[in-house]
Amino acid sequence: MKTVSRRAILRALAAGAGVAGLGALGCRGFDPAALAAPLRDLARNPESLAAVGKVFLAENPEENLDTVTEWLAVNLDWDEATPADELTRRLVERVRHDFRDSRTVRVDNWLLSETEARWTAAVALAAEAPAE
Amino acid sequence: MILDSRDIARDSALAADLCIIGAGAAGISLALELAGGPHEILVLEGGGPAYDQRSQELYDGPEAGLLIPPGSRYLASTRLRYFGGTTNHWNGFCRPLDREDFEPREWVARSGWPISLADLEPFYARACELLQISPFDYDQATAGAHRRLLDGDEVFETNFFHISPPTRFAQAYRRPLEESAKIRVVTNANVRRIEVDSDARHAVGLDVVRPDGSPLAVTARHYVLATGGIENARVLLNSDRVRENGLGNDYDLVGRCFMEHLAQRIGVVVIPNGRRQVPKTYSKSRVRSRNNWICGAIRPRAEAQRERRLLNSLLMVTPLAQSEVADLAPAVERLARDLRELAALPPIDTRPGYFGWLHAYGEQQPDLDSRVSLSDERDRLGARRSALDWRVDEVESRSMRTTARLFIERLGMNLDARGWLLPPDRPWGAARWSNHHMGTTRMSADPASGVVDPECRLHGVDNVFVAGSSVFATSGSSNPTLTLVALAVRLGHHLKGVLAS
Numbered sequence: 329m330k331t332v333s334r335r336a337i338l339r340a341l342a343a344g345a346g347v348a349g350l351g352a353l354g355c356r357g358f359d360p361a362a363l364a365a366p367l368r369d370l371a372r373n374p375e376s377l378a379a380v381g382k383v384f385l386a387e388n389p390e391e392n393l394d395t396v397t398e399w400l401a402v403n404l405d406w407d408e409a410t411p412a413d414e415l416t417r418r419l420v421e422r423v424r425h426d427f428r429d430s431r432t433v434r435v436d437n438w439l440l441s442e443t444e445a446r447w448t449a450a451v452a453l454a455a456e457a458p459a460e
Numbered sequence: 461m462i463l464d465s466r467d468i469a470r471d472s473a474l475a476a477d478l479c480i481i482g483a484g485a486a487g488i489s490l491a492l493e494l495a496g497g498p499h500e501i502l503v504l505e506g507g508g509p510a511y512d513q514r515s516q517e518l519y520d521g522p523e524a525g526l527l528i529p530p531g532s533r534y535l536a537s538t539r540l541r542y543f544g545g546t547t548n549h550w551n552g553f554c555r556p557l558d559r560e561d562f563e564p565r566e567w568v569a570r571s572g573w574p575i576s577l578a579d580l581e582p583f584y585a586r587a588c589e590l591l592q593i594s595p596f597d598y599d600q601a602t603a604g605a606h607r608r609l610l611d612g613d614e615v616f617e618t619n620f621f622h623i624s625p626p627t628r629f630a631q632a633y634r635r636p637l638e639e640s641a642k643i644r645v646v647t648n649a650n651v652r653r654i655e656v657d658s659d660a661r662h663a664v665g666l667d668v669v670r671p672d673g674s675p676l677a678v679t680a681r682h683y684v685l686a687t688g689g690i691e692n693a694r695v696l697l698n699s700d701r702v703r704e705n706g707l708g709n710d711y712d713l714v715g716r717c718f719m720e721h722l723a724q725r726i727g728v729v730v731i732p733n734g735r736r737q738v739p740k741t742y743s744k745s746r747v748r749s750r751n752n753w754i755c756g757a758i759r760p761r762a763e764a765q766r767e768r769r770l771l772n773s774l775l776m777v778t779p780l781a782q783s784e785v786a787d788l789a790p791a792v793e794r795l796a797r798d799l800r801e802l803a804a805l806p807p808i809d810t811r812p813g814y815f816g817w818l819h820a821y822g823e824q825q826p827d828l829d830s831r832v833s834l835s836d837e838r839d840r841l842g843a844r845r846s847a848l849d850w851r852v853d854e855v856e857s858r859s860m861r862t863t864a865r866l867f868i869e870r871l872g873m874n875l876d877a878r879g880w881l882l883p884p885d886r887p888w889g890a891a892r893w894s895n896h897h898m899g900t901t902r903m904s905a906d907p908a909s910g911v912v913d914p915e916c917r918l919h920g921v922d923n924v925f926v927a928g929s930s931v932f933a934t935s936g937s938s939n940p941t942l943t944l945v946a947l948a949v950r951l952g953h954h955l956k957g958v959l960a961s
Contacts, residue, residue, distance in 0.1 A: 372801055376794035383788060420803040420875070427872035432865075436788045438880045439868045440795075448795060 360397035364454035366412055367400065370419065371451050381452030384435045384445045393453040396446040403443060419447065462638050464508070465649040465670045472677070474646070476502035477959050479666065479680035481651045481695070484545020485941055486927035486948040487686035488629045488637070489590050493952025495640045499959045502680060503637075504649040504668065506687070507542030509630075515541050515671070518650070518839045519691075525850035527722075527891055535848055538895040539688055543647055544630025546688065546895070547941075552626025553755075554591055554942040555598055555619065556584055558772060560762040561823075561936035567769040570717065570826040573933040574905035574914040580946050583953070587946035591624040592632065594752060598622065607737035608756065609777075610870055615764040618741070619774075621939070623753035649676055652843040653699040654683060654924060660702040663924045669841050682958060684951070686927040689718075689897025693832040693930060694846045696901065696911075696918075708918035711908050714901060715832035718848065719824040719935040721894035722856055724882075726864045727818040728785060729777060730793040731877040732800055734814035742777045742816075757821075759937065760863055768866070771823040771859040772937040775867055777816040785815050786880070796878045803875050818867070818879060821894065822860040823937050827851050832900050850893075857887035896940050901930040916951050927951055 371377045385391055400406065404418045426432060426441035433445045440448075468474070478494065480487045483505035491503050507515045519536045528534050539546045557577065564572030585595055598620050608618040637645050648671050655665040663683050668676040685692050693715035699707035706714055731738055741756040757774040765772060782790075793813050824830075830851035834844040861882070868879030882889050904910020907919035912931050918924045927948045929940040936943075 370798075370802060372798045373791075373794040376791040377798065379791040380788065380795055416802050420799060423799055424873050424875065427869045430866075430869055432869060432872070434881070434883075436786070436880075437883050438788060438792050438878060439865065439872070440792075440878065441872060444795065444799065 358394070358398060358401070360393040361454070362408055363397045363401055363406060364393065364450045366415055367397075367447055367450045368454045369412070370416055374451055374455065377448045378452040378455050380435060380438075380440070380445075381448035381450070384433070384449045385452060387435065391446075391449060393450070396449045396453065400443070400446050400450060419443065461640070461643065462634070462645040462647065464647050465668075465676050466672075468646070468676065470674065474502055474644075474676065474678045476500040476644070476680045478502070478682045478684065478955065479504065479678060480684045480686055480927075481666070482506075482545065482686035482688065482691070482928075483543050483629075483645060483647075484686065484688060484928075485547050485629055486944050487684070488544070488633050489587070489945045489948040490684060490686065490927055490952050490955075491643050491645075492590070492633060492636060493949055494955065494959075495636065495643055497642065497956060497959070499642065501643045502678065503643065503645040504651055504666070504678065505543050505645060505647045506650045507540075508647050509543050511540065511542050511548070518841065519846070520839075521835050521837070521845035521847050523848040523850070525848070526852050527888060527893060528850060534850075534893070535690065535846055538893065539690070539897070542630075543645075544628055547627060547629040550626050550941060552591075552624035553939040554588070554593055554622045554624055555757075555938040556580075556946075557936040557938055557943050558759075558762070560765065561772060561934055565766070568771060568825055568934070570909070571934050573903055575903070580943070580950065583946040583949040584942065586949045587942055588622075590627070590945055590949070591942060592627045593622045593624050608741060609738065609758060609876065610874070613870055615760060615870055616758050616867060617761050618756050618758050620754045620756055623755065649678075650841050651687075651695060652841065653695065653701070654685075654707055656699065656702050656707060656921070658702060660707060661920060662922055673841060682923045682925070682955065684925045684927050684955075686948070688928055689900055689930040690832050690846055690848065692926055692928060693900035694834065694843075697834045698843050708901070708911055708921055708924065710920055713909075713911050716828045716830070717826040717899040717902050718830045718832055718850055718897070719826060719899040719932070720850065721896045721935060721937065721939070722820075722822040722824060722852065722860065722891055723894045724820045724822070724860055724888070724891040725817050726820040726860060726882050727868070728780060728789065728880040729816050729818050729868065729871065729877050730785075730789055730796065730813055730879070731816070731871070732793060732797040732813035733806070734816075734877065735811070738777055738814050738816060739779060743779065758867065760866070764866075768862065770863055771825060771856060773820055773822040773860055773863050774937045775864065776819045776821070778819060780815040780817045782812055782815050789815065789880070792878050796875070800875050805875060818864060820860040820864050821937055822856055822863075823935050824856055825853060826899055826902065826934060827853060852888070854887070857891075861887065894939070896929065896935070898929040898932040898935045898940060901926045902933045903931045904933065915954050916947065925951060925955070
């Protein structure tokens with residue numbers, strides 16, 4: 329499946345498309361599974377992460393696999409060429425910076441980084457996705 | 461010498477150079493400071509030598525406040541009316557006020573003392589002796605062996621409480637008071653009011669009654685009111701024979717700005733690698749450090765308070781059984797654990813991490829409407845009862861929540877922990893008081909903004925002083941006993957000169 333490149337996403341953001349625009353990009357070919365899989369592989373305890381992710385999704389019904397993976401792709405500067413260890417490094421750094429800059433969300437009143445909350449959501453959604 | 465008013469002949473009159481009203485931490489500390497001098501010191505204690513329900517009931521009165529449930533009997537249950545006062549049931553937590561507590565802060569209404577921490581520091585050492593704790597570095601050195609959360613953080617720092625045995629003043633100091641040639645302590649001597657001259661600028665005697673209501677004549681050259689943060693205001697307001705609104709109350713400030721330390725179980729933290737450091741350093745169960753018993757508390761640094769317009773506060777973490785935590789907690793712990801492992805931080809063992817309650821203890825902003833006044837009802841000895849209207853403000857809950865949130869975020873930034881926070885729609889959930897009564901005779905340089913001057917003398921009255929936490933202009937976040945004893949020692953130092961003149 330053809331995927332939208334990181335540059336295309338960033339161009340869309342620069343043009344003011346924002347998250348809604350990203351949703352449209354997703355419709356044109358962004359493959360959420362391409363990012364969801366390595367994100368799931370990073371989890372040492374995927375069931376636990378999925379449990380957190382389900383609560384996040386229940387509290388944020390506008391979020392779905394497209395939105396969370398697209399958000400993560402942009403904010404982790406990810407594309408299909410990104411190696412797993414680089415994705416790991418970016419994820420950890422982004423979580424640190426989220427907390428430092430108060431970019432946090434409440435999940436059942438647990439205070440989580442907005443990145444890790446979406447990571448857990450991606451893991452939850454990937455687990456639910458039907459196998460191809 | 462310790463006497464009971466009921467053993468004093470009816471026609472006797474007691475006279476002294478200085479009369480201290482109240483034999484709690486402040487009154488006894490002050491008496492001990494003056495014990496070695498040439499002056500006759502009389503200490504009047506309203507209660508008896510031991511707890512007595514009839515005496516305690518004299519503290520009752522109407523009370524109102526968002527955090528006072530009906531039927532609490534806050535006024536009667538948060539202090540003790542007998543020899544030794546509230547030291548008969550305190551917990552012994554000692555920590556000075558912080559430097560910024562004394563300073564004007566433009567984001568805290570009515571903040572700023574007319575003295576600085578440096579003015580009080582020389583007297584804290586003697587206060588430590590009186591509270592039976594050794595000289596101590598509350599910030600760092602003595603507790604150096606203990607690992608701290610957020611060590612080196614630019615927003616938070618760990619300070620330490622030093623734990624007194626706790627000193628029961630009645631037991632610890634009965635003997636020196638009994639043996640002193642210059643001190644007489646009279647129990648069951650209930651001061652209803654201070655009598656003044658026709659201008660209300662000079663005290664001339666006390667209206668004192670025994671438990672049966674019979675009078676006891678008392679005069680002195682100088683008087684110190686040391687009956688606690690509520691009763692000090694009550695006695696001044698009841699001293700209304702010359703001035704209708706009481707003594708030292710030209711600006712209607714006596715009793716106002718009543719403050720407590722807000723105490724709130726504000727959240728939960730889960731710390732994957734916190735098994736050793738947190739219980740050891742922060743547990744309220746107290747840990748040994750050299751010759752001291754200590755416990756750690758986390759507070760926002762002064763710069764962080766200024767930058768974020770926060771009130772001062774302390775955060776503590778106490779153990780929470782894993783069975784008590786909500787369903788999602790173990791999953792959040794594993795999430796935090798995963799991030800640590802991904803970051804290649806030092807490995808942690810496979811046991812579940814540390815789960816702790818996050819407690820916040822917060823300063824209150826002085827509020828003129830938060831006050832002790834007089835009820836129309838009189839107690840059985842004829843004095844009008846206290847009436848308390850304790851106000852808390854949204855600014856205080858917001859400050860505590862912001863501080864707790866910031867703390868969790870800083871822990872998260874270091875990949876140390878995650879935290880659960882009280883939902884925003886329950887700002888005062890599980891909040892209560894700390895049994896600390898402060899601010900009702902606040903210290904100020906200007907008579908228009910306080911009740912006592914920097915030497916703790918009543919503005920406008922030349923021979924009446926006030927001791928105790930009622931003189932606190934702001935409350936800080938530390939428990940008040942160490943500071944009120946230091947202030948009493950300082951007052952003793954000042955009175956030595958006054959009495960000699």
